[in-house]
Amino acid sequence: MRSPALVRAADVADAAGIAAVYRPYVTDSVASFESVPPDAAEMAVRMLAAPRLPWVAAERDGAVVGYAYAAAHxxxxxxxxxxxxxxxxxxxxxxxxxxxxLYERLFAELRPLGHVTAFAGIALPNAASVGLHTALGFTPVGVYRAAGFKAGRWHDVGWWQLPLREPPADPVEPGAWTPPARD
Ligand SMILES: CC(C)(COP(=O)(O)OP(=O)(O)OC[C@H]1O[C@@H](n2cnc3c(N)ncnc32)[C@H](O)[C@@H]1OP(=O)(O)O)[C@@H](O)C(=O)NCCC(=O)NCCS
Structure with a gap:
């Protein structure tokens, strides 16, 4: 079996590669509910949105072949x-x-910032995504029925959640993410 691609923190220099990976999920799939693929400039805006949250990239032979990110819920x-x-x-x-x-690195970047819970919405069915989230310890929350209309039909969205840490009684403000120097 192939080994996993190299995973590292992503920065805006990766925006074009990330946009290229994402594009077919917008144009040819219901995995994304967007209908217009964001270009590199728009992806960079998303990567830098305040408060800044982690983005991580997978790289093979110098090209971005995958990414994961966190956004405000x-x-x-x-x-x-x-x-x-x-x-x-x-x-x-x-x-x-x-x-x-990618997800293991993303959660390793998120935890020190003080975030408590990660959520994931998955347009159903998506066996690979459900398998990944389950394997990483996410548990199902419930299903939003007919939550989106794309490619001529309605789609349900299943929600999953993962505790990142014990919810503190008196939480300090979550920190903004700073990507570490290229690793
Ligand atoms: C979902 C996705 C990111 C999974 O990534 P992947 O690299 O193929 O997954 P991995 O090889 O790391 O597998 C991770 C776990 O998921 C499970 N998994 C992966 N593909 C699966 C499949 N088709 N069916 C069931 N489980 C699956 C594996 O069993 C594995 O468990 P393990 O690590 O305990 O052995 C990938 O399939 C993908 O990009 N899909 C299209 C985009 C998408 O749907 N993104 C999610 C939007 S919500």
Whole structure:
């Protein structure tokens, strides 16, 4: 079996590679509910959105072949210790452990910032994504029925959650992420 791709923190220099990995999931799939693929500039804006949250990239032969990131789960203040996570791989990169490696690195970047819970929404069915989230310790929360309409039909979205740490009684403000120097 292939080994997982090299996983490292991502920065805006990866925005074009990340946009290229994401594009087919927007144009040809319901894994993303977006309908217009973001270009590199828009991806860079997302990567730098405040408060800055971790993005990680998988690289093979110098090219970005996958990525995972965390985003604010909701804008309202009480949600600020909660993030939503997503992960996407280039075609041909699946089943080699790269999705797991991306998520493990993402959570390792998130935990020191003080985040408490990671959520993931998965348009159903998606056996690979459910398998990955389950393997990483996420547990199912429930299903939003007919939550999105794309490619001519309605789609359910299953939600999963992962505790990143014990919820503290008196949480300190979550920190903003700074990508470590290229590792
Ligand atoms: C979901 C995705 C990121 C998984 O990444 P991957 O590199 O193929 O997964 P890995 O090889 O790291 O496998 C991780 C775990 O997921 C499970 N898994 C992976 N593919 C699976 C499949 N098709 N069916 C069931 N389980 C699967 C494996 O059993 C594995 O468990 P283990 O690590 O305990 O052995 C990848 O399939 C992908 O990019 N899919 C398209 C985009 C997408 O749907 N993203 C998620 C949006 S919510």
């Amino acid at each position: 909701h804008a309202r203040a009480a949600y600020r210790w909660s993030v939503s996570c997503s992960v996407y791989l280039a075609a041909g990169e699946r089943g080699a452990g790269t999705g797991r490696a």
